[in-house]
Amino acid sequence: MNNTTATVLIDNRPVPIEGERNILEMVRKAGIELPTFCYHSDLSIYGACRMCMVDVEGRGLMAACSTKPEAGMKVKTTTEEIRQMRKIVVELLLANHDGQCPTCSKSAACTLQNLSRRLGITKNRFKPIHQPRAIDVSSPSLVRDPNKCVLCGDCVRMCAEIQGIGAIDFAGRGRDAAVLPAFNKNLDQVECVNCGQCAAVCPTGALTVRSSVEDVWKLLDDPSKTVVAEIAPAVRVALGEQFGLEAGEVVTGQAVAALKTMGFKKVFDTSFSADLTVIEEAEEFLTRFTKGEHLPQFTSCCPAWVKYAEQYHPELLPNLSSCKSPQQMFGSIARDTLPKALGIENKNLVIVSIMPCTAKKFEARRPEFAKDGIRDVDVVLTTQEFARMIEERGIDFRSLSPESLDMPMGFKTGAGVIFGASGGVTEAVLRYAAEKVTGRTLENADFVQVRGEDGRREIEFDVAGKKLKLCVVHSLANARKVADEVKRGKSVYHLVEVMACPGGCVGGAGQPLSRDMTARRRRAKGLYDADKTQPLHKSQENPYITELYKRNLGEVGGHKAHELLHTGYHSRRRLGDTGIPLITGTAAEKLKITVCVGTSCYVKGSQTLLQGLVKHLEERGLTHAVDVQASFCHERCDRGPTVVIGDKVFEKCTLDTAIKTVEGLIKS
Ligand code: SF4
Ligand code: SF4
Ligand code: SF4
Ligand code: FES
Ligand code: FES
Structure with a gap:
């Protein structure tokens, strides 16, 4: 390090800035393993779990994963306040968690278990609020156990960002929040390709390899x-x-x-x-x-x-x-x-x-x-x-x-x-x-x-x-x-x-x-x-x-x-007209609305559009006048989100366009 190298002071030691994207990377370079749930270097930064909080002098507590290093910053990775905060985060997670570690296939490789041990948590100050949820064993490759999910979203971002699929996403709020396949279906009913990369980044036993042992x-x-x-x-x-x-x-x-x-x-x-x-x-x-x-x-x-x-x-x-x-x-x-x-x-x-x-x-x-x-x-x-x-x-x-493989196929x-x-x-x-x-x-x-x-x-x-x-x-x-x-x-x-x-x-x-x-x-x-x-x-x-x-x-x-x-493969494309009904109106004449939630449209925001539209129709008391359904792929994937309202197809549709069109057609 020469005299002109910009540094950050981490726990009183100067650490040179060498292209690190965030303070977390600097801290890890300094040999300190900051706890994290929702950070993965291959994925976008989510910044939700608050485990990586550090104290930046003059600025207070900041999430290390989403704060850029700046020359002269003085960072403390552990203070009494931070210690207590981390404990509270972990205890809250454990209160809404099925903590059966001895029978969990992630035991000994689980971040939650490991952090609980590292932080010296021997009892939980919060009352258990966990309600058991069904375990999804439908996939030939994975087991999805929502009882063990900490909602870090690593799996969601892996599936959407790296694999471009979006087979799983957040649903619900508060204690009902969960990561689920679309429409709460099982994994084998959605577009999951069984790559398992979601399980590879999941820090807990919520997504694991299905065992054939x-x-x-x-x-x-x-x-x-x-x-x-x-x-x-x-x-x-x-x-x-x-x-x-x-x-x-x-x-x-x-x-x-x-x-x-x-x-x-x-x-x-x-x-x-x-x-x-x-x-x-x-x-x-x-x-x-x-x-x-x-x-x-x-x-x-x-x-x-x-x-x-x-x-x-x-x-x-x-x-x-x-x-x-x-x-x-x-x-x-x-x-x-x-x-x-x-x-x-x-x-x-x-x-x-x-x-x-x-x-x-x-x-x-x-x-x-x-x-x-x-x-x-x-x-x-x-x-x-x-x-x-x-x-x-x-x-x-x-x-x-070592022993030899058998011949001839060895x-x-x-x-x-x-x-x-x-x-x-x-x-x-x-x-x-x-x-x-x-x-x-x-x-x-x-x-x-x-x-x-x-x-x-x-x-x-x-x-x-x-x-x-x-x-x-x-x-x-x-x-x-x-x-x-x-x-x-x-x-x-x-x-x-x-x-x-x-x-x-x-x-x-x-x-x-x-x-x-x-x-x-x-x-x-x-x-x-x-x-x-x-x-x-x-x-x-x-x-x-x-x-x-x-x-x-x-x-x-x-x-x-x-x-x-040799072999042959077959199309598994889902057809657009076999949609999932979300609102079925009661009026004699109804406006038919179909929103594509196929992967291309999904990554362009069609599910948010769909949720916004349904909410709007409910709030405006218009549900009797419409049939709304989610569908898969209208073959216009590069121009999504695709929405069909009446007999008109809207490409690159926005919530605003959908609402205006629907309101206009219902009035007329
Ligand atoms: S996910 Fe982790 S903390 Fe939860 S039961 Fe499994 S090993 Fe224990
Ligand atoms: S196995 Fe692959 S395709 Fe399936 S949900 Fe996980 S990341 Fe997505
Ligand atoms: S399933 Fe695993 S990776 Fe996905 S949000 Fe839950 S804990 Fe995080
Ligand atoms: S790792 Fe930084 S907020 Fe989760
Ligand atoms: S995914 Fe929506 S049109 Fe293909």
Whole structure:
């Protein structure tokens, strides 16, 4: 720090201002962990929980998360007044909370529990006012327990800002306030894509990963079943975090040893089937590229993105690769080969996949991925659940001797490993396509240009004299922009990789929870380092894959390969005329009003407009003269909020326009 550096005095120590956006970041840089509920560095600032209050000399108490640092500020992070205030905030939250910590799946990782301990709260001065609310277990991926919500809104902002969906929002006031899916429906009835990112930022047990641990224990205990596992690339660089190891440390061998101790008969690698995905997907791409059809090709290995495309961009479904994801390709191949190899009936083979992802639970249940009532993948466990099983079994993870994956589906190339990081699929496909197009061996298989952290990256390559334009996106709000460009005919890309989770699968919501933003980066680095240590780096070099085509699949992209490795997706777009009635008037002649609350309109404020309009009609005593309903999507998403009043459609409608039009029409 030189003499001219602007500083803030934090607890009597000068701290240089180096681009921090708020005092909270400065305080954390100074090594002081200020308590917060509603701050998340990836999201907009909400400033509602008041946990981060600090005393700024001359200004009084201020929320550190929403106050900019200024040179010369003198900040105290803890005074007696602040201590007492924080205690009161936590005690008030606990008074309206179902505090059953021993049975809560967030216990030991919960901010409320942790702060209560940190602040020395041993009794609550406020009377309990908590009224039990129904727990939503409708989602295949998540459990939503409103009894444990502290209304920080992190989940709401994650879903709307990063994923561009808005499947959940605040509702009600005072003690009835809650975070709910639209119209108090269950999560599986709204546009949730099961990405789980809301649960990844939820500080309490209000949104958690739906556990399949009990199912797996029961299956392992059933002597008629042979249970095998596939383990995804991103799991191996994150699992160790749960046992005190560094993010990015590769623990595949220990994971295999733990699974074998639990009773898994065989442990395979999803990177093997990722190699298969690369070959099928690259061939599909080269065919489309040559014919100029259905371009850009979108990747389809992220099930949250696939559901998102089905809901919002069904016209782009022909552009999605028809390849199954590596998880599902593994399931298909395992069902095709393992019963014979292990001498068992298919119905007694249980396939458990261990994934960084909550949406994979949804994917495994899709009807496309079952035959004769048997699912290709029976159960999906997230990294978190797998870690919990290791703990429950009392396995000392750190002292496990690494064991080898089983062959042949335990063998992979580096291309199958880097799948877990954003850009990995694209790079793996390029390693195949470049050799195929040029007919020459690629000496250096690295395409470092596609790597990185930006949410949208564009890369251009010259392959055999042809320009190839690629785009890599992560987070669905970014995917939406690219999809909209394609629909408007403005896209210049040939291939688009989409991963719903920030950073790709390494940032999946099933991974160990971490507020440390560098964890994702270190996990991705762990995968690229693991690629370097593999003897082979291109999927087409995997000898077991070559053997698989020779013995089982036939030609790449051929009939059997298609039957086992490809699939199709369907539109889930909701139609605008199947609305939800909010006011049903009693007059003989009524004015019909429909407000779109589809995601695009929602993010442009349609729900607020709808609430304002309903309130106005009630206050003016006009409810008898109208039918008001909320609807989903009128296909004018870029011009929302869309409101239909009588027979007229209003685009970019405001509350004022709606009220004036409705009043005018009712009077006439
Ligand atoms: S959310 Fe936190 S405080 Fe509430 S029961 Fe669960 S662990 Fe305990
Ligand atoms: S799982 Fe994803 S889509 Fe569903 S509510 Fe959470 S953030 Fe939104
Ligand atoms: S569900 Fe979790 S993240 Fe969402 S408001 Fe409640 S406590 Fe906060
Ligand atoms: S973290 Fe600052 S007000 Fe919630
Ligand atoms: S969301 Fe499509 S028109 Fe409203």
